Amino acid sequence: MEYSFLLFAFICGLSVKLIGIPPLVGYLLAGFILHAVGFNATEELTTIANLGITIMLFTIGLKLNIRDLGRREVWANSLLHTTAWVALCSSILYGAAVVISYLTELSIASALLIAFALSFSSTVCVVKVLEESGESKTRHGKIAIGVLVMQDIFAVVFMVVATGKIPSVYALLLLLLIPLMPVFYRIINKSGHGELLPLTGFIFALGGYHLFEAVNIKGDLGALLAGLLLARHGKAVELAKSLMSFKDLFLIGFFLSIGLTALPDTPMLLTGLALCLLLPLKFAMFYFLFMALRLRARTAFLSSLVLGNYSEFGLIVGALAVSLGMLDANWLVIIAISVSTSFVFTSIAYKSSHQQYNRFKESLKRFEKTERLNEDIYPVMTNAQFLVIGMGRVGIGAFTSLSNLAKDVVWGMDADRAKINSLKHQGHNVVLGDGEDIDLWENLDMSQVRLILLALPSIEDAINVTSQLKQAKYEGKIAAIARYQDEVDILLDNGVDKVFNFFTDAGLGFAEESLSYIGDHPAAK
Known part of the structure; x- marks a missing residue:
């Protein structure tokens, strides 16, 4: 079964690549087609997808400088954007419920939850797009990744509060990992440059995941922090590169599983697509907040463009809300449609991002501040x-x-x-x-x-x-x-x-x- 899924994903990925569209669009399309003909996500495919996300977060940590999160353009934008988006988007949704019969049962609380789920930008999509374009270490790439990490922290905090599941008292023992860093560094040094190096990466990524899960903290955060702790090692970049192909392969499972989530009826499909009409608003809010924080127009434009999508974390938050009875189950399908469609938009739009900026740069630069940040001189x-x-x-x-x-x-x-x-x-x-x-x-x-x-x-x-x-x-x-x-x-x-x-x-x-x-x-x- 999984081989058939991967074979069809390959066919769709290759087909769209031949017409100049990023392969991940093909993987999403493969998932939708497979679901339409009666297939569902299997446990094995879900495991592959989760492994891809874990490895991806670990490699993000390996390349992340903790000081990047402390920059005002990262933490302030993340906080302000999430707050403003939830307020504005929930108002639009609740207002639409008055005139659209399908949404009449939408409460204020549900509207706020949906808006919060849609406030996140996709870590998987953004990192994939930035890496394919070779821009993950550029100024706008680092800002975008910093915003993603901040959003992931918001999601973890929400899940802790919503479930009432607080970290175990044994979570304090995780601090013992810090004095063990010299031992971990020695292990990486001894792993060489061959097949043992990516295996070492898997051990650290999955080890961080399971350690955090064991003390009632989201495992994804553990994988991210494991990478962050090892980021200063001299072989951190080499370790990240050794995991790149594995990560890309496992993430195919993630994109397939998004498409295999559920089969929507017509109202769900139309509602999911309608939510994508808010993506230009999401882009604009990111852009003007970045400009208010004194970024250059190009940096603000590219960061906003790549962040202008919905996230897999929205599905996780939505699934949690459904399981707790806080949200109707149909909304999980609607959010899945919006998330996957937004991936398609971002993948295609960012392919010509530099040409788009060149075309509109005079209009975009009108909003630049006279005083620049030191990094933008x-x-x-x-x-x-x-x-x-x-x-x-x-x-x-x-x-x-x-x-x-x-x-x-x-x-x-x-x-x-x-x-x-x-x-x-x-x-x-x-x-x-x-x-x-x-x-x-x-x-x-x-x-x-x-x-x-x-x-x-x-x-x-x-x-x-x-x-x-x-x-x-x-x-x-x-x-x-x-x-x-x-x-x-x-x-x-x-x-x-x-x-x-x-x-x-x-x-x-x-x-x-x-x-x-x-x-x-x-x-x-």
Whole structure:
């Protein structure tokens, strides 16, 4: 049965990918079709889905800086948005109940519960979309993830209050995990770089989950905090990457299970779709709150766009309310329709997010505050002639080689603040910046830059950066890395001047360096 589900999910995922739509839309569609022909979610599929969420929360923790949650634009926006949304959305729902016969039995308490369930943004959808676009470590990506974590905390608090289930007195023993951190760090060090590393990640993620469940605290919070405790380890990023494919595979079960939730009748379907008409309101509330907190228009726009959906946590909150007799069971089906439909909207809308911002940026920037946050002040590059964008392993290698030849006219750029701070501490010429930010390029002095090297993880990123540079009237040359042969022509067709095949050119460089080490060359024979 599960194999048939996965096979159909693969067919639907591949089909929508071929027409330029993210695969997760196909997985949702597969769930709806399977349910329409009589299938239901199985216990095994639910287990796979839950495992995917647990691993995802653990990897979020691994990449999360606790200081990000303390930023005003994160905690203040989360609190204000949830409060304002619940007040406004519940008023709209209760007002609609007066004129729509299907909703006549909706009470104020029910309207408040539904509004609260719809106040959350989807952790699964947002993280998936950000990772697919390579933007989880950008300014807007970190803000969005910070808001999600705050919302998850609100949900946990609600469930504790609603069930009257308070944490066990043994919960205090969880504090003993802190002095055990050196032991956990040693375990990660000894796990190496092979198959034992992702297994170690599974042990920590599931261990955190079950420890918290054992003391009457939501296990998902335990997985998140387990990742957070290990985030400062030197192998945290490697550990997160080793779990990426497992997480993506298990989350297919989650998207399928959403579609398999229930089969709605026509009024339920129409009500669920009607609730999606409130998504632009959700986006607008996020955007104007971000602007009031002095974010740049682009950061506010992208953060709001990716957060403009409904959450799987809404289903959890709704299911709890139904089980406690606080909400009619039909509303769980309606919320499921709204949640899954919102995933589709976000996945499709965010695919062209940078183009949308470029189109509307003049209107959006009218709401910017004169005084900027320190994180949003544009950087300055002095005498830059060569710029490396993306300071991962390949980028740092290129940056170091160029610096040895051209010294101080070489600069590096990355969207990861922690990485940039570390490189600055080492004395390198680097700036914090998102290469896909058209405002950044329009405010940087690029007149002397002769060559830009794109050392980015995906060709989509390289294509987007190239497009922004062309729009900003950059006249120098652009070079990029391709990991596969079929990507070379795609990059060249999209404006890149020179493309290096990562594996072919790495092998050539390795051979040349090795021969120079022994002072020999085949041509000399």
